[in-house]
Amino acid sequence: MEYRSTRGNKKQTLTSAEAVLQGLAPDGGLYVPVKFPQPKFKLEELTGLSYQQVAKLILQWFFDDFSDEQITASVTAAYGDQFDQSEIVPVTENKAGNDYMELFHGPTLAFKDLALQLLPQLMTKAVKIQQVDNQIMILTATSGDTGTASMRGFSDVAGTQVIVFYPEGGVSPVQLKQMLSQQGSNLQVIAVKGNFDQAQSMVKEIFNDQSFNQQLHEQGTQFSSANSMNIGRLIPQVAYYFYTYAQMVKRDEIESGTSINFAVPTGNFGDILAGYYAKKLGLPINKLICASNQNNVLTDFFKTGIYDRNRPFYLTNSPSMDILVSSNLERLLFMIADEDEHIVIDLMDQLKQNGKYQISTTMKAKLTDFIGGSADEIQIKKEIKRVFDEAKYAIDPHTAVASSVVHQYQQKTDDQTPTVIVSTASPYKFPETVFEAITGNQVKQPGLPAVKQLNELLQDELPVGIKELFTTKSRQEVVIETKGMRGLIKSVNKRG
Numbered sequence: 001m002e003y004r005s006t007r008g009n010k011k012q013t014l015t016s017a018e019a020v021l022q023g024l025a026p027d028g029g030l031y032v033p034v035k036f037p038q039p040k041f042k043l044e045e046l047t048g049l050s051y052q053q054v055a056k057l058i059l060q061w062f063f064d065d066f067s068d069e070q071i072t073a074s075v076t077a078a079y080g081d082q083f084d085q086s087e088i089v090p091v092t093e094n095k096a097g098n099d100y101m102e103l104f105h106g107p108t109l110a111f112k113d114l115a116l117q118l119l120p121q122l123m124t125k126a127v128k129i130q131q132v133d134n135q136i137m138i139l140t141a142t143s144g145d146t147g148t149a150s151m152r153g154f155s156d157v158a159g160t161q162v163i164v165f166y167p168e169g170g171v172s173p174v175q176l177k178q179m180l181s182q183q184g185s186n187l188q189v190i191a192v193k194g195n196f197d198q199a200q201s202m203v204k205e206i207f208n209d210q211s212f213n214q215q216l217h218e219q220g221t222q223f224s225s226a227n228s229m230n231i232g233r234l235i236p237q238v239a240y241y242f243y244t245y246a247q248m249v250k251r252d253e254i255e256s257g258t259s260i261n262f263a264v265p266t267g268n269f270g271d272i273l274a275g276y277y278a279k280k281l282g283l284p285i286n287k288l289i290c291a292s293n294q295n296n297v298l299t300d301f302f303k304t305g306i307y308d309r310n311r312p313f314y315l316t317n318s319p320s321m322d323i324l325v326s327s328n329l330e331r332l333l334f335m336i337a338d339e340d341e342h343i344v345i346d347l348m349d350q351l352k353q354n355g356k357y358q359i360s361t362t363m364k365a366k367l368t369d370f371i372g373g374s375a376d377e378i379q380i381k382k383e384i385k386r387v388f389d390e391a392k393y394a395i396d397p398h399t400a401v402a403s404s405v406v407h408q409y410q411q412k413t414d415d416q417t418p419t420v421i422v423s424t425a426s427p428y429k430f431p432e433t434v435f436e437a438i439t440g441n442q443v444k445q446p447g448l449p450a451v452k453q454l455n456e457l458l459q460d461e462l463p464v465g466i467k468e469l470f471t472t473k474s475r476q477e478v479v480i481e482t483k484g485m486r487g488l489i490k491s492v493n494k495r496g
């Protein structure tokens with residue numbers, strides 16, 4: 001199994017261990033398999049597998065230079081009792097009309113844990129496979145959840161340093177508290193003046209700055225990425241689509257072979273792309289519903305074939321989806337361009353120069369697996385209330401975006417396909433919005449007091465990841481300008 005860059009020649013290949021270590025290709029592209037795996041498997045056989053076993057299967061399809069022992073050890077370490085449910089990904093049945101795949105039972109209460117508990121395992125093994133002596137410095141731009149999840153995953157992992165950049169004022173109070181509370185001598189977390197797109201584009205620029213890379217290299221350091229641009233983060237996410245399908249077959253909700261829909265709250269397009277990979281691997285998926293909040297650049301893209309980021313950037317109550325440049329869309333473009341890197345390079349140049357591009361009609365015709373839709377702040381709150389009133393089930397604002405888009409879609413069309421809503425965060429991560437949506441009243445105080453207030457309303461067990469925030473000490477917030485990011489990296493590297 002070989003990998004190549006979406007912007008590079010297909011003859012220039014890497015192993016999966018190299019691709020995981022590098023994160024992002026030096027030409028600015030993203031790593032993708034040269035030949036997409038076409039595994040033989042029987043759906044019925046998946047129903048007997050645990051989450052760990054499904055994950056192992058998928059990883060073996062993509063990462064064949066890792067040994068069986070290395071993959072088993074990685075999966076065992078990643079999906080253990082740091083999750084508060086032994087099934088790892090519980091799938092709730094028929095809540096107000098649809099199923100919810102709960103991806104928030106990991107230590108930081110968002111779906112990012114499913115990939116970021118595993119990535120450090122893969123990376124430390126990749127370092128051995130490739131016999132790398134350098135320290136690995138992980139640079140991460142976060143819209144809120146990747147930051148905490150990558151710090152948690154890499155905390156005190158030998159040979160690694162992590163620097164997380166988040167947009168100042170662009171994350172929820174609980175997300176901020178979580179990020180500032182992470183423990184580990186190899187972790188740095190820094191606020192950047194600007195929005196997520198600006199932080200992410202600066203991280204990409206630093207990644208591709210050859211002379212800066214060279215300087216660090218001389219000091220024994222190399223960069224990698226924990227963003228969903230890293231293939232080592234994307235592939236583990238494929239597992240939960242398979243596992244969920246198998247669970248639904250197992251409990252006779254669907255027959256084996258029946259196609260189902262998945263609705264995914266989308267920002268950087270990583271989670272939904274993993275669903276598309278699942279479909280390409282042979283999982284019976286009808287539609288992938290790409291749900292956006294008010295930053296609905298993707299909704300327009302799926303309707304018109306035009307990607308246009310020249311529009312206002314809204315700070316919403318679903319901050320992890322406040323993104324106008326969805327990095328992983330590049331991997332989809334590559335696939336619908338029949339793997340022609342020249343087309344991808346041209347479109348990405350246009351995006352950089354003009355902030356927009358239009359795909360050809362041939363490419364557009366290949367997007368029929370997707371439906372785009374969006375929900376605004378009012379619709380999101382209405383949906384949280386509808387689901388709670390009908391099913392006594394609390395969903396977070398990100399999940400509510402997908403839920404609302406599905407609800408609109410089901411009312412507009414006669415699509416009767418069983419639909420799973422991908423539930424990306426715990427409602428306790430965004431207690432202010434959830435409380436207000438359900439009760440119509442504002443919380444008395446945002447952050448941890450709001451967690452308590454929501455808990456009194458819901459009367460359930462608080463997740464461990466939230467409980468511990470009440471007792472851990474947090475760091476001071478440090479704020480810098482985007483142009484100060486290089487300098488900061490240098491000083492962290494000197495300290496070692």
Ligand SMILES: *Cc1c(COP(=O)(O)O)cnc(C)c1O
Nearest residue numbers: 145267268269270271320424425
């Ligand atoms: C990151 C995130 C998303 C968006 O996922 P992408 O893979 O970036 O599309 C949605 N919801 C939550 C809670 C997230 O943390």
